Amino acid sequence: MTKDLEHQFVKELECNQNIVHKICTLYTSDRDSHNDLFQEITIQLWKAYPKFRGDSKFSTWMYRVALNTAITLYRKSKRSVPTQDYESVIFKIKADEYDPTQEQQLKLMYNAIRQLGDIDKALIFLYLENKDYREIAETLGISEVNARVKMNRIKNRLKTILNP
Structure with missing residues (x-):
């Protein structure tokens, strides 16, 4: 990949990373799993980015790749060790809110x-x-x-x- 393509990808990912975090929150129940899924989605986005043609918005394409990755990993995890209970998830909420x-x-x-x-x-x-x-x-x-x-x-x- 060229440096321009790499720079463009990083910029798009930074602007849209909340999409990935929200998907991770839906498909995981603890911080470690969240981070692992975020990393896996980022890797899959990076691998697929050269094929992104721009036929749709980057965010729409990102939703599709991220959701497909999360669903694939979620289905695999259902066959293995169960995840931590939802109650153990810590939310970062400002005290005044x-x-x-x-x-x-x-x-x-x-x-x-x-x-x-x-x-x-x-x-x-x-x-x-x-x-x-x-x-x-x-x-x-x-x-x-x-x-x-x-x-x-x-x-x-x-x-x-x-x-x-």
């Missing part, structure tokens, strides 16, 4: 989302990132209509999980 009720609601929501299937997790993540259905469909490789139908089903499933 700390709201114990909000933190508890976030924990409940993340626990509910973790009960969803791999594709459903990815879809709800993109929805919570305020992506429109066209971009969700493009990122996940499904039709826009399918994305809407799946989203309605996911919302109903989350309601059932959160309000048994």
